[in-house]
Amino acid sequence: MNFHHIGIIVKDLKLGELELKKFSNLRRVSKKIIIDKKIGVKILFLKSTHHPLIELISPLKKNSPISLTLSKNINILNHLAYTSKNLNYDIKKLKEKGLIQITPPTPAKAFKEKNVVFFLSRLNFIIELIEK
Numbered sequence: 001m002n003f004h005h006i007g008i009i010v011k012d013l014k015l016g017e018l019e020l021k022k023f024s025n026l027r028r029v030s031k032k033i034i035i036d037k038k039i040g041v042k043i044l045f046l047k048s049t050h051h052p053l054i055e056l057i058s059p060l061k062k063n064s065p066i067s068l069t070l071s072k073n074i075n076i077l078n079h080l081a082y083t084s085k086n087l088n089y090d091i092k093k094l095k096e097k098g099l100i101q102i103t104p105p106t107p108a109k110a111f112k113e114k115n116v117v118f119f120l121s122r123l124n125f126i127i128e129l130i131e132k
Contacts, residue, residue, distance in 0.1 A: 003081075005080075006054055007080075008055070009076050010056050013042055016056045020056075024048060025048045025050070026051055028046060029046060036108060036110060038108075040059065040065055041057050041064060042059075042060055043056065044056045055081070066078075075126070079127060080125070080128070081129075083131075084129045085132050087129060094127065098122055099121055103117055114132070
């Protein structure tokens with residue numbers, strides 16, 4: 001597995017982008033906002049030479065899976081993401097190490113319909129695996 005990005009949940013992508021640019025030189029990597037109806041989110045990627053890739057995530061609808069996070073104002077710095085050359089193998093290994101799988105593998109528009117799967121760590125943060 002290789003580190004890929006940090007996911008941050010925001011109410012509004014453009015506002016999130018403006019706020020991050022106030023103290024960093026991040027710029028858009030995404031040409032346009034990615035709308036993923038299957039997962040229920042909108043996504044925008046930002047990066048600079050001195051920052052890791054940042055994924056801003058906002059809810060697509062009121063019943064989005066991240067709406068509860070926003071309403072409680074918790075886990076806003078939401079996850080660390082890693083690419084996986086062998087998703088089934090890495091899923092098995094993370095489970096063996098005590099991480100709890102919280103989603104099934106799901107095709108993600110942000111990654112050209114490659115599967116993503118999320119785990120909860122014992123430290124109470126989320127790990128995302130992205131099929132490579």
